[in-house]
Amino acid sequence: MAIDPNFDENREAVDEHDGHAVWGPVDEPDQLGIHGTHVAVDFDICLADGACLEDCPVDVFEWVDTPGHPESEIKADPVSEAQCIDCMLCVDVCPVDAIDVDASRSA
Numbered sequence: 011m012a013i014d015p016n017f018d019e020n021r022e023a024v025d026e027h028d029g030h031a032v033w034g035p036v037d038e039p040d041q042l043g044i045h046g047t048h049v050a051v052d053f054d055i056c057l058a059d060g061a062c063l064e065d066c067p068v069d070v071f072e073w074v075d076t077p078g079h080p081e082s083e084i085k086a087d088p089v090s091e092a093q094c095i096d097c098m099l100c101v102d103v104c105p106v107d108a109i110d111v112d113a114s115r116s117a
């Protein structure tokens with residue numbers, strides 16, 4: 011299952027984390043929602059492959075600890091989504107399609 015590219019219409023922004031929105035539903039530690047808006051990572055799909063962290067030319071992502079989550083206990087968090095230059099590398103390299111990038115989207 012890939013991230014829903016229309017999550018901003020289909021979900022509610024329920025929280026804020028490190029300067030970006032969190033789109034629910036959230037029920038920790040099993041369900042963590044989508045982090046970010048311009049650069050969005052579905053934490054419930056992310057399995058901590060790390061290609062996005064390695065390949066992003068402007069270092070948008072940082073690891074965040076998510077102990078107890080069934081897919082992985084760290085996630086690629088888009089902490090610097092405002093720096094994104096829309097190169098789409100992260101979208102292309104993610105093995106589970108957990109990332110969607112859309113500069114026109116707003117929280």
Ligand code: SF4
Nearest residue numbers: 066094095097098100
């Ligand atoms: S689209 Fe490019 S610049 Fe933006 S977060 Fe992904 S890899 Fe980084």
